Amino acid sequence: MLTMPLSETQWSPTEEKIAKTAFDTAYCREVASMMAEVKRQAQGATNPDELWKLHDFLSARRHDLDGKYDFRSSMLIFVFAQLLKEDWLKLGELEGLSADKIAKIKALALI
Numbered sequence: 050m051l052t053m054p055l056s057e058t059q060w061s062p063t064e065e066k067i068a069k070t071a072f073d074t075a076y077c078r079e080v081a082s083m084m085a086e087v088k089r090q091a092q093g094a095t096n097p098d099e100l101w102k103l104h105d106f107l108s109a110r111r112h113d114l115d116g117k118y119d120f121r122s123s124m125l126i127f128v129f130a131q132l133l134k135e136d137w138l139k140l141g142e143l144e145g146l147s148a149d150k151i152a153k154i155k156a157l158a159l160i
Contacts, residue, residue, distance in 0.1 A: 058122065058123065058125070058126060058150065058153075059122075060122050060125070063145065064145065064146050064147065064150070065122075067143065067144070067145040067146055068120075068125055068129075068143075068146070069120070070142075071129065071132075071138055071142045071143055072118065072120055072125075072128070072129075074138070074142060075118075075132045075137040075138040075142075076114075076118050076137075078137050078138075079114065079135075079137050080114070083110050083114075086106075087103065087106070087107065090102070090103045090106065091103060117131060117132075126150060126153050126154055126157065127157065129143060129154045129158075130153075130154050130155075130157035130158040131158075133154065133155075133158040133160060134158050134159070140154075140155070140160065
């Protein structure tokens, strides 16, 4: 049962470090995947339309990433749940967070 409102979640200094490491790890994974896709598309581009399609892809991905990776303490539970769902983060990478936070993240991620 979720007992603490998500917006009032408090993070200890140790949990903040764990959260930052997990956050950065997931971000790097997703950006590396995106970069590989950009390289693949760029190598296959043979005309201006394909170049503009790549531009549109990058613009959309930047918008998506900017919205998803929000390190405000009030948003981290939601961010981590989404990253777990999308497989950019593994549950074990959140080890050290309180049991309550892990339970909330798991419930939101449906795992």
